[in-house]
Amino acid sequence: MGKPILLVYFSPGCDHCEKLVLQMTKHYKELKKLSVALITHRPVKDVASFVEQFALQQHPNFYTGTEGNSFFIKNYYHLEQLPFMVLFTKNGDLVQQYHSENEWNNLLQQIKRMKNE
Numbered sequence: 001m002g003k004p005i006l007l008v009y010f011s012p013g014c015d016h017c018e019k020l021v022l023q024m025t026k027h028y029k030e031l032k033k034l035s036v037a038l039i040t041h042r043p044v045k046d047v048a049s050f051v052e053q054f055a056l057q058q059h060p061n062f063y064t065g066t067e068g069n070s071f072f073i074k075n076y077y078h079l080e081q082l083p084f085m086v087l088f089t090k091n092g093d094l095v096q097q098y099h100s101e102n103e104w105n106n107l108l109q110q111i112k113r114m115k116n117e
Contacts, residue, residue: 002035002090003033003034003035003061003090004033004034004035004087004088004089004090004095004111004114005034005035005036005037005087005088005090005092006031006034006035006036006037006085006086006087006088006107006111007037007039007073007085007086007087007088008020008024008036008037008038008039008083008084008085009039009040009073009074009077009079009082009083009084009085010038010039010040010050010082010083011040011041011042011082011083012040012042012046012047012049012050013046014082014083016082016083016100016101017082017083017101018054019101020083020085020101020104021038021050021054021056022054023101023104023108024036025054025055025056025059027108028059030108030111030112031059031061031111032061033111033114034061034111035061035063036059036061036062036063037063037064037065038056038062038063038064038065039064039065039066039067039073040065040066040067041066041067041068041069041071041074042066043066043068044066046066047064047065047066050064051064077097081099081100083100083101084097084098084099085097085098085103085107086098087107087110087111089114095110095114096110
């Protein structure tokens with residue numbers, strides 16, 4: 001695979017999601033060693049506005065997209081509140097799930113402890 005993966009399920013316009021993304025961009029140095037996949041169920045136009053609003057195109061390891069109305073990711077993880085984050089090693093092994101932007105500091109500490117796992 002190459003890099004550890006941080007999957008973030010969010011919704012444009014969600015205050016909690018926006019707070020999380022602000023923290024992510026603030027701590028971009030720590031996230032550079034990851035591939036960050038930001039996924040939503042909202043339409044592509046909402047995703048594009050979100051990317052522009054937070055200048056996510058400036059972060060080449062951030063990949064933002066929509067699963068549309070398939071809700072595969074949302075249903076797979078049984079998501080009822082957003083944002084949701086899940087961290088995987090570079091081999092695809094689950095490290096930890098985080099169910100709130102309030103868990104950002106725990107996630108950041110976990111990322112700092114990772115040694116290209």
